Amino acid sequence: MGRRRSDAITLRDVARLAGVSIATASKAINNRDEVAAVTRARVLRAAAELSFRPNVLAQGLVAGRTRAIGLLTDELDGRFAIPILLGAENALSHEEMSVLLCDTRGDAIRRDHYLRTLLARQVDGFIIVGDSNDTHLSLSADIPVPAVYVHCRSTNPADLCLVSDDEGGTRLAVEHLIALHRKHIAHITGPQSYRTARDRATATRAVLHDHGLRLAGGQPLHGEWSQHWGRHAARLLVATTPEVDAIFCGNDQIASGAAQALVELGRRVPDDVAIVGYGNWEIFAADSKPPLTTVDLNLQQLGETAARHLLAALDGTTASGVLRQPCRLVIRESSA
Amino acid sequence: MGRRRSDAITLRDVARLAGVSIATASKAINNRDEVAAVTRARVLRAAAELSFRPNVLAQGLVAGRTRAIGLLTDELDGRFAIPILLGAENALSHEEMSVLLCDTRGDAIRRDHYLRTLLARQVDGFIIVGDSNDTHLSLSADIPVPAVYVHCRSTNPADLCLVSDDEGGTRLAVEHLIALHRKHIAHITGPQSYRTARDRATATRAVLHDHGLRLAGGQPLHGEWSQHWGRHAARLLVATTPEVDAIFCGNDQIASGAAQALVELGRRVPDDVAIVGYGNWEIFAADSKPPLTTVDLNLQQLGETAARHLLAALDGTTASGVLRQPCRLVIRESSA
DNA sequence: CTGGAGATCGAAAACGATTTCGACAATGCG
DNA sequence: CGCATTGTCGAAATCGTTTTCGATCTCCAG
Structure with a gap:
């Protein structure tokens, strides 16, 4: 068991070894001016020698920045939260920020508790990951720090x-099928x-209309987000519509x-019949028979973007409104 | 934006409102004795009135317990880490402990960095979630706090x-098939x-042998963990073995x-042909055609167990060795 | 040589909690 | 009544860091 907690290296040790005061050591390490270059070097050498790591708790207590953010998810075991989380965590770790993870399981009481x-843990900000379906209750009134909703x-x-x-994702998918000369989509x-199902259905119609086509079967087929519904539909x-020569599906399971x-x-x-899915859930899309052309949501990048916006907000540069992250078409055999 | 950070409620405010010293307020709130019942009530009332929440940073700084643990995963986007994480997070939140999440992506440099x-954040302990394949390098030598490997x-x-x-999981699956009078499994x-593939293959043979049977086809078929390999195999x-009347598959995708x-x-x-999968990845198992009988790994409970062991270790009750969590057979149509 | 400016450093306060220990009052016992 | 015990409370130390501000030193112009 490494160094025991009690004898951890503190700034005091570094200062003593470098032969300076604690204040000077702090300034040297935090790159403040008003410390001579040679002194700074001596302090840094001492810090390195002792492999000093500042106690972030005390830092946060005094400086007001804990370098930690809270990540609140509605349902972590869904398909969307994880890549977003990974993207955010990656971007934040570059800035030496940590992520406190809380999953509310869609429960308001849990959400309040976690909040x-x-x-109490003095997080510097929040990233709220919803499930893209309904609008998320705004928490801004309850919290004194910035938040980004993803x-x-x-x-x-x-x-x-x-x-x-x-x-945009819908347009990518449908225009891809149109480019393949499909007429009955x-x-x-x-x-x-x-909401996403409705929005994409509307967009599908709009894109088809732009190209002088109409939806095969007249209506979009709404059902569950499951393979079972995909088979049935x-x-x-x-x-009902035997002339169909292409299907744009709402997710990869349906596809x-x-x-x-x-x-x-x-x-x-x-x-x-050409098929295009949505989401690029690799485990389904790439391993299906045949492998599926699908729309990648760039979720990881969505998480990174969220982290960057949050970091900007911490520096005082707040933004607002709804930002749309572009999608990417991944072409595989189901439409090749 | 709720209360600003600067004017957060501190113990000083509570003490002043209750008309006692900070020391007494601390003792009253932390349920120490040596404070009169009536005084405690007055303090608690004051705390409630101000909706006081102790600053955990200062608490951790002094008391040495930050009430936070680090959760280190090798690959979060895999299938196993999430349920484990949810189970652990749930159990820990009951004890008012938070989870700092870090995903190493299987990279040693990232792991060191996160560690x-x-x-530096003074976590009270670690939960290390591996990918069940290879053995995980022990971190115990590098860290001054307890760790549990999951x-x-x-x-x-x-x-x-x-x-x-x-x-045990293999036994559940194979004996289920045997109970259905299948002879060519x-x-x-x-x-x-x-490792899991090898262990379960060995166990499959052993269970069959116990019942006077042998593996249909003579050898287990090793390949990828994919639907594609399942189809091919x-x-x-x-x-090669047309008399086969049951297949036990290594995961639900293969099944x-x-x-x-x-x-x-x-x-x-x-x-x-009856089919049994492994893992109970609902999205595959329950939505397959037909829905799959499969072995549930109780991953969420595995996470909970890990959290409980870690909490015990924080109280000084350490355990060691390899603990095996029992599985559960979920019967669906593929073997009904 | 003198005086002021600028550079460099350290003593001390601050942050918000816990914990130790001494002070004091109330009570019990002889 | 006197003394010891117990119960209750608060002043002060403590944790590891940042930050402020006064002290000292160097250096150069006048």
């Missing part, structure tokens, strides 16, 4: 919200209760299920 | 490691380089792929 805990919309227009660009997606579609059902019905993918 | 950061094995036998009980699983199996291939080959699941 208070994190505030993958959800705050109820307060003065907050900064970062979301994936559903309209259908849309299978998730429940109408999801694909069978429905083939029965995977749809592909499976089409193969069972004797349609070739992509020759007879 | 130092967390130590889903991996430490190189140091004095460390406490919590893993899923592969042998095959095993499709992941790469031999994975299932086709191989039917070609899902195998089921898909079998259906395409005209075999009915489960009537002709």
Whole structure:
């Protein structure tokens, strides 16, 4: 067991070894001026020799910056929160900031509890990761530090919200299918209760209309976000609209299920029917049969962007409104 | 924006309102004796009135307990770390402990960096979540606080490691198939380089042997942990060992792929061939066609157990060695 | 040689809690 | 009543750092 806690290296030790006062040592290490270059070098050498690490608690207590942020997620076990979290954590660690993780499981009581805990811990700011469905209650009124909302919309227009660009992603997908000369493009997606499902359905129609086309089957097919619904909806579609030659699916699970059902019905993918998914959940998209063309949400970058905006806010540069992160089309065999 | 940081409620405010000294207020709030019941009540009332929340930084600085632990993961975006993390975080939050999350991405340099950061932050302990494949380098020599290893094995036998009980889980799966009167049971699983794949393959043979059976096809089929390999291996199996009437798969993706291939080959699941997966990754297992019988790893409980052991270690009750967490069989249509 | 400016440094206060220990009052016992 | 014991409270030390501000030193112009 390394050094015991009691005999950790403190600034006092460094100062003693360097032959200066604690104050000077602090200034030397924190790159303040009013300390001679030669003195600074001596202090730094001493610090290195003792492998000194400042006690962040005391630092935060005095300087008001704890170099820690709270990351509040609604449902961590979903598909979206993790990449966002990884992106944010990565960007923050570059700035020597730590992440305190709390998952509310969609429970308001837990959220309040965590919020208070994190505030008692004096976090410098918050990143709130929602589930992109409903708008997220604004917390800005309750907290004295900056917050950035990711993958959800705050109820307060003065907050900064970062979301994936559903309209742009939809355009990428649908125009890709149009470029493949598909004329009968259908849309299978998730429940109408999801904002993203509604937005992308609307966008699908708009893009088709721009190119003088209309949705195959007339209506988007709304159901669950599952393979099962994908299979079911694909069978429905083939029965009611046999001329369909492309399907744009609301996520990769639906796409995977749809592909499976089409193969069972004797349609070739992509020759007879091209399929495009949404989300680029690699485990589904790349391992499906055939591998799926899909829209990547750049979630990791979304997290990084959130972290950068939060860091900027800590420096006083606040932004607000809804920022849309562009998507990226990943082409695989299901439309090749 | 709630209360500004500068005018946060401190113990001084509570003491003043209650008409006692700071020392007494501290004792009253922390439930120490040597304070009269009536005084304590007055202090608590004052604290409640001001909605006082102690500054954890100062607490940690003096009392040596920061009520925060570091959670170090090797790869957070894998399938295993998240449920473990959720379980641990839940158990810890009951004790008002926070989780500092760091993902090393399997990189030793990042791990060292995070380790130092967390130590500078004076965390009370560590939970190390590995990827269950290789043994994890022991960190105990470098850190002055307790650590618990989850889903991996430490190189140091004095460390406490919590893993899923592969042998028990395998027994559940295989004996379930045997109870269904299956005689020709095959095993499709992941790469031999994975310890869990090897252990479960060995256990499969042992359980079959206990019941006077042997592995259909003679050898376990090792490949990738993917649907693609599941499809491929299932086709191989039917070609070389047509009498196969059950397949125990190393994970749910392989099982899902195998089921898909079998259906395409005209075999009915489960009537002709029963299938059991491993891991109970709901998104695959429950949404597959047909839904998969599988072995649940109780990962969330594994995380909770880890948290409890860590809390015990903080109180001085250390344990060591490898603890195996029992699994649970989830029966769905693929073997019903 | 003198005086003021600028550079460099350290003593001490501050941050918000916990903990130790001495002071004091109330009580019990002989 | 006198003395010891117990119960209650608060002054002060402590933790490791940052920050302020006064002290000292150097150096150069007048």
